[in-house]
Each structure stands twice: as structure tokens, then as C-alpha cells.
Amino acid sequence: MSxxxxxxxxxxxxxxxxxxxxxxxxxxxxxxxxRVTVEAIAARAGVGKxxxxxxxxxxxxxxxxxxxALSSPDAEGQVTLPDTGDLExxxxxxxxxxxAEFADPAFEAPxxxxxxxxxxxxxxxxxxxxRLGAPVEQAKRDRLRAxxxxxxxxxxxxxxxxxxxxxxxxxxxxxxxxxxxxxxYADALVTAVLAAFRPA
Amino acid sequence: MSxxxxxxxxxxxxxxxxxxxxxxxxxxxxxxxxRVTVEAIAARAGVGKxxxxxxxxxxxxxxxxxxxALSSPDAEGQVTLPDTGDLExxxxxxxxxxxAEFADPAFEAPxxxxxxxxxxxxxxxxxxxxRLGAPVEQAKRDRLRAxxxxxxxxxxxxxxxxxxxxxxxxxxxxxxxxxxxxxxYADALVTAVLAAFRPA
DNA sequence: GGAGCAAGACGGCTCGTCCCGTCCTGCTCC
DNA sequence: GGAGCAGGACGGGACGAGCCGTCTTGCTCC
Numbered sequence: 001m002s003x004x005x006x007x008x009x010x011x012x013x014x015x016x017x018x019x020x021x022x023x024x025x026x027x028x029x030x031x032x033x034x035r036v037t038v039e040a041i042a043a044r045a046g047v048g049k050x051x052x053x054x055x056x057x058x059x060x061x062x063x064x065x066x067x068x069a070l071s072s073p074d075a076e077g078q079v080t081l082p083d084t085g086d087l088e089x090x091x092x093x094x095x096x097x098x099x100a101e102f103a104d105p106a107f108e109a110p111x112x113x114x115x116x117x118x119x120x121x122x123x124x125x126x127x128x129x130x131r132l133g134a135p136v137e138q139a140k141r142d143r144l145r146a147x148x149x150x151x152x153x154x155x156x157x158x159x160x161x162x163x164x165x166x167x168x169x170x171x172x173x174x175x176x177x178x179x180x181x182x183x184x185y186a187d188a189l190v191t192a193v194l195a196a197f198r199p200a
Numbered sequence: 201m202s203x204x205x206x207x208x209x210x211x212x213x214x215x216x217x218x219x220x221x222x223x224x225x226x227x228x229x230x231x232x233x234x235r236v237t238v239e240a241i242a243a244r245a246g247v248g249k250x251x252x253x254x255x256x257x258x259x260x261x262x263x264x265x266x267x268x269a270l271s272s273p274d275a276e277g278q279v280t281l282p283d284t285g286d287l288e289x290x291x292x293x294x295x296x297x298x299x300a301e302f303a304d305p306a307f308e309a310p311x312x313x314x315x316x317x318x319x320x321x322x323x324x325x326x327x328x329x330x331r332l333g334a335p336v337e338q339a340k341r342d343r344l345r346a347x348x349x350x351x352x353x354x355x356x357x358x359x360x361x362x363x364x365x366x367x368x369x370x371x372x373x374x375x376x377x378x379x380x381x382x383x384x385y386a387d388a389l390v391t392a393v394l395a396a397f398r399p400a
Numbered sequence: 401g402g403a404g405c406a407a408g409a410c411g412g413c414t415c416g417t418c419c420c421g422t423c424c425t426g427c428t429c430c
Numbered sequence: 431g432g433a434g435c436a437g438g439a440c441g442g443g444a445c446g447a448g449c450c451g452t453c454t455t456g457c458t459c460c
Binding site for chain 2: 032033034112115116118119120122125129133158160161164165167168169171172173175176177178179188189192193195196197
């Protein structure tokens with residue numbers, strides 16, 4: 001009852017893997033996700049379709065890996081956020097950076113594609129959270145906790161709620177394109193959220 | 201340069217239209233959106249495919265209409281929100297109701313399907329905002345403005361920002377399924393956001 | 401020679417168009 | 431004003447194109 005046959009990952013072609021992930025990202029940016037086909041990815045990568053299906057179960061999984069390969073080219077899951085001691089300044093920096101990332105098509109398009117898949121695939125969503133979301137989330141929470149200890153945030157503040165209030169509006173505005181996603185908007189969010197959790 | 205030929209809407213079969221919209225909703229709930237095909241919708245509705253393509257350009261447009269038909273069975277775009285004079289209580293009521301809606305599969309599944317389409321179709325997204333989002337948004341803003349005049353909200357509060365802070369976290373948690381979407385969460389959001397925009 | 405590889409043939413499914421014969425509606429002509 | 435007619439929407443379904451996921455073939459590298 002085990003998986004039919006697991007391929008030998010030691011013999012896997014790193015060249016093909018990279019080519020597939022790059023081709024996936026490129027095609028998503030060039031054509032838009034709905035028009036990207038598995039066949040096109042394989043052709044662009046100079047790879048047989050079987051190679052693709054041997055290592056990934058679904059197109060969504062390929063997209064996820066193509067983004068993971070992009071976001072952590074060096075270190076292994078190590079995520080650090082700026083900590084100058086000034087919470088408001090640091091949050092502005094980080095949130096503005098997030099806004100800037102979402103404005104870059106090479107970054108934005110693949111993540112949009114991933115979200116398209118994640119919405120209807122709880123399993124893929126869990127994989128995403130585990131491999132990308134959780135570490136980043138943890139780093140953000142750590143930064144907030146430090147600020148909390150430094151008395152820059154209410155002692156009883158729910159840090160997950162703070163993060164939701166900061167990031168969910170940015171995420172929504174980006175995903176639905178229902179308003180300008182500007183540095184000013186990021187600043188306004190930081191100001192409002194900090195006002196809500198000002199220490200007593 | 202006009203549209204090739206617009207069908208005569210006076211001769212449109214209301215029976216077929218309703219059957220298509222119902223079948224769409226049913227199949228999305230039963231099968232999950234990715235498994236719903238145009239052919240299945242037509243078959244379930246007892247309708248030729250051409251009838252479907254005659255009146256809707258894309259599957260996404262059908263989904264949008266199927267939701268519109270659901271949410272406004274009676275009045276025409278009239279949206280009203282509770283106004284007891286107590287902003288915090290009213291917001292709790294409305295946000296808890298939103299949370300409850302998202303817990304109902306018959307409501308949740310079609311909207312999730314619509315979001316799947318909207319993400320990659322700016323045109324459809326605009327249509328959605330115009331026909332459903334804008335009126336609701338307006339009603340919410342009106343309620344907040346009343347509260348502002350009553351001195352329950354800071355005079356200089358950006359009402360769109362307030363709405364984003366209230367609803368974006370709910371939306372995100374629902375769409376990504378990355379946390380429990382409970383009445384308590386709704387209450388916590390209301391508390392935090394009102395704290396941020398407390399009048400001076 | 402065993403396994404991964406590129407290349408691509410293949411069956412099955414879906415899409416969107418096209419065509420058929422039927423039915424309904426409104427107009428014309430006696 | 432009643433019969434005939436034209437137009438168009440209808441249910442049903444055939445059709446080609448394109449994509450998916452599997453399978454086959456020969457090559458290459460360990």
C-alpha cells in the first residue's frame with residue numbers, strides 16, 4: 001500500500017529541475033497563469049512531460065516550488081526582519097517592501113498563480129503555509145514580541161491579530177486589485193494598527 | 201464595429217436562465233468548482249450549450265450572475281445595515297453575520313468560485329465590484345459616516361481604511377483557510393479597529 | 401542493465417462553435 | 431382577422447482544437 005514507486009531522487013537532474021521552475025515562472029509572467037499549460041512548460045524547459053509528472057503531482061505544486069526556489073536562493077528558511085528598535089519605522093519599512101514586491105510582475109504573477117491554486121486546494125495551501133508562510137509569520141511575530149517587551153506595544157496585544165490587521169488589507173487589495181496599493185497605504189495601515197495596540 | 205450580433209433579450213427564456221444559474225450553484229457546491237464543466241451545467245439545467253454561450257461570455261460571468269441572483273432576490277440593489285446608534289454593537293452584528301455566511305457551504309462555495317475567476321480576470325472583477333461590491337461598500341461607509349457624525353469615530357478617520365481593516369482579515373482567513381473564522385475573531389477585529397479610530 | 405532522461409504518440413476530456421429540427425412570436429397579406 | 435411566413439431562441443448533439451496525464455521509444459549516464 002505504499003506509493004507505487006518512488007523515483008530515486010539522487011539520480012534526479014538538477015538541470016531539468018531548475019529549467020522547469022524557471023520556465024514556469026517565465027510563462028506565467030508572459031502569458032498569464034490561465035494560459036500556461038504543462039506542455040508549454042515542458043517545451044520551454046526542454047524537458048519531457050514525464051520528467052515533470054515524475055517529480056510533481058500537479059501544476060500547482062510546480063508553481064509552489066517555482067516560487068520557493070525564487071524566495072530562498074541562499075539560506076535555508078532563515079528569515080530576519082529589520083529591528084532598529086523603532087517598531088513603527090520597522091513596520092513601515094517591511095510593509096512598504098511588501099507593497100513594492102507586489103508591484104513587480106516577475107514576483108507578483110507567480111504568486112497570483114499560486115493563490116489561484118491554493119484557494120481550491122487545501123492540501124497545497126497547507127504545504128505553502130508550512131514551507132513559506134510559517135517561517136515568515138514566525139519572524140514577524142518575533143519582531144512584534146520584541147516590541148511588546150520594549151513597551152512599544154500593549155502587553156496584552158494578540159500578535160496574530162496585529163499581523164492580520166497589517167497584512168490582510170495589503171493582501172486583499174493586491175489580490176482583488178480593488179484600490180491603489182501604495183507606500184502611503186502601507187503607512188496608513190501601520191499608523192492605524194499601532195494606534196489600536198498602543199501600550200497603556 | 202459593433203458587437204457581431206446581439207441576441208434579442210426580449211425573447212430570452214427566463215426559465216432557462218434560472219435553470220442555468222441554479223445548476224451552476226448546485227454543481228459548485230456538489231463537485232467543487234474545479235470539477236464543474238460548462239457541459240455539466242447545461243446538462244443539469246436541461247439546456248443546450250449554445251443557450252449558455254449566447255448569454256454569457258465566460259464561465260466566470262455565469263458564476264457571478266448565479267451569485268447576484270442569490271443575493272438580491274427581492275429589492276433592487278437596496279442595501280441597509282443595522283443602525284441602533286451603538287456603532288460597536290452594530291459592527292459586531294454585521295461582522296458576525298459575515299462570518300456566519302462564510303460558514304455556509306451553499307453560500308461559500310459559489311463565492312469561492314467567483315474569487316477564483318476574479319483573481320485572474322480584471323474585467324470580471326470590475327463587473328463584480330460594480331454590481332455587488334460597490335452598493336454594499338457604500339452602505340457600510342454610510343453607517344460609519346453616521347457614527348462619525350455621532351462622535352463615535354474619530355472625525356478624521358479614513359472610512360475606507362476602517363472598512364479594509366475590518367473586512368480584509370475576515371476575507372483573507374476565509375479564502376486561505378489559514379485560521380479559525382469565529383464570532384470571537386470578528387469581535388476582536390471590531391474591538392481593535394474601534395480602538396484605533398477612537399475619537400479624540 | 402537499471403534508472404532517469406527528451407521526445408512525442410495516445411486516449412480521454414473539455415471547450416467553444418456549428419448545425420439540426422422544433423417552437424414561439426410578431427408581421428404580412430388576403 | 432385568420433393563415434401563412436420569417437426570424438430567432440430553444441434543446442440536443444456533432445465537431446475540431448487543445449490540454450491533460452499516461453505510455454512508449456530510444457538515448458545517456460552511472
